[in-house]
Amino acid sequence: MGHLSDALRERGARLTLQREIILDTLESMSGHIAVEDVYRRIHPRFPQVNVSTIYRTLELLEEAGLIAHTHFHDGAAKWHRKEDAHHQHLVCERCGAEIDLDLSLIEPFARDLRHRYGFAANFEHFAIVGICRTCQQAAAS
Secondary structure (H helix, E strand, O other): OOHHHHHHHHOOOOOOHHHHHHHHHHHOOOOOEOHHHHHHHHOOOOOOOOHHHHHHHHHHHHHOOOEEEEEOOOOOEEEEEHHHOOEEEEEEOOOOOEEEEEHHHOHHHHHHHHHHHOOOOOHHHEEEEEOOHHHHHHHHO
């Protein structure tokens, strides 16, 4: 059994065979995980596992505080382990490169939002879109 299965079981969640297959697959993945990535890994061996079951399992893991999601520039949500969630995502709109930005770099901005507007921003759920260094250099040459 993996960490995710054990954690859900401890919280009293019912673990069906399909859910176990999804959790085992997630245990073998790292970084930002899209539902389609999980589906592509599972479907050839277990065609009975559908996309909606994967979504529900990811939502259950998020409710349990084990993973978090971010909305990327194309509108797609991607999940990552909660312990990896202390970063912001920079996404190049030209090449699609993803760069992790430490949240401590935007903490001054978050403090300013709280001070000026009384607004507590959550920077973990969206990506900052722009153009990466490589694409900028390619455009300049």
